[in-house]
Amino acid sequence: MSDATLASQFARISRRRTAILMAGLAALLLSVTLDLMAGPADLGLADIARGLVDPAGMEPRFRVILWSVRLPDALIALGVGAALGLAGIEIQTVLNNPLASPYTLGIASAATFGAALTIVLAPAIPWLPAAAALPAMALAFALGAGGVVLLVTAALGGVRETVVLFGIAMLFLCEAATALLMYLANAEAVQQIVFWTIGSLTKAGWVELALVSLVFALVFPFSLRNVWALTLLRGGEEHARAIGVDVARLRRHAILRVSVLTAFAVCFVGSIGFVGLLGPHIARLVIGEDHRFLVPASALGGALLLSVASWLSKSLLPGVIIPVGILTAMAGVPFFVLLIMLGRRAGR
């Protein structure tokens, strides 16, 4: 090693990490472009560029496809992916558990139960506007579950094992309740519930996109405010407390953020495979543990994963749209394993 100071070495590492983030953003742009180009209607890069700049000059048929279908779908992939990626890294760090994900707290399962309940009850309540009721109920149940987890966390003084155990109990409870509903429901309702569970981006439009983006934009700055504390927490809770971090409070606030992010992310698109687990892991392997970079990189990783999945779901099999929830898992797992193996070889 040269006689460079450690501080200057760290500055160099940080610059490299910034460059990686920039490269990630460029990759995101590329994947959104590919996503916009993919689909049955033949829209080339030039058509899309022109259509984005000058919608009025576009052929109405293509305008509808671009502005009402492809663009909201492509952007909601980013919003939901980023929200789940961000939620994932926060929950992994504050629970000190690499297997934790936004799903660990049972919030997504609660959303599924809310959706299932609406699907089963909707025919019995004729005045209920089904299209709005489904995400609204999913959101209400998800936020409710998040609130309960938060209360329990606060009541137990934020001990992390109990949070994980309680979250998992919540998860199984909601899944059992959903299973009971499916057992009682008719075949059509069951099919609808299954479809919701798989997760799909096509259910969401501009309003949903605006909501998810707003939530992410509101939460992200608060996550960023805690990046040094989160990095320190990776050394262990006792050491963080010795330095003066209020770990219980940090954990409570993170769980609040995770609950809101997850609730809004899954209520519109269904429970999308483990973007919230994979995004942070990939980000960590690529960029390291410094949360100044890891937190944005996890959001970026989640967004990129879901965006690529959205593109692949339309372009992998000609004429067939594979549900994106299935794709994230099926394409994500081999990719993940590959990364881990590469990381091993690099001695990390």
Next chain:
Amino acid sequence: MNLLEVEGVGFAYGRKPPVISDIGFPPLAGGQLLGLLGPNAAGKSTLMRCIADGRADTGTIRLLGQELAAMPRDERTRLVGYMPQTPPQPSSLTAYELVRSAAELTGMALGRGEIDALLHSLGLAVEAFRPLSALSGGKRQLVGLALALLRRPRLLLLDEPTSALDLYWRNIVLAQVRRHLAEAAAGAIVAFHDLDLAARYCDRLVLLDHGRVVAGGSPAEVLTPGNLARVYNVEAEILSGADGRIIVNTLRPLVAHPTHGESRC
């Protein structure tokens, strides 16, 4: 003014019986190093945590004349450098990232050069950018020590800081702690299992057993064959080295007595 006063401290985990009771010792002055001795489960770590958190069930702990319990968290963690017994956990986090994050969180304008100097002095410069999971236990222990020393605290609480270190680094570390105490008019409480090391570097010793103070005073006063037999259940002779330093020569363990060690609960 006294640096640290500890009187009548007792603590229980939850509703269980107290694990330490009525612990106190004469006030600690600036520059002094107090060694905390005692067998496993004697209550050394518990006492350290009570002081670090400024929280006990009974008794008072005063730092620079101020009740620790009433001191705001920020001030307490700035004045007290606490190194827990468990070193920083292994992960892909690097030593530099950990120490740097601690420095950033202190809100003090810490020069970058200070982290450099600290890591160099603890022999961590080469490993600074390796993941903690790739470091030996001893190196991770040194990283924990770096965290405690970082803010040049007035009170150091080091819980078995040398247990994973080799002969060379044990001495380097304790010499460095002594240097810090002299420079910053700071005091330190250090838990030990190595009695020779304690005798060499400590001004005073406190011997704990079953959560109570059994003996306190100079190394010569505390490290007696009688105390060692009573607390550690060993037969030992006390030798004196070339410079009059105390050397404990353990001859053999005495017959197991029923209330010794962790079996008691």
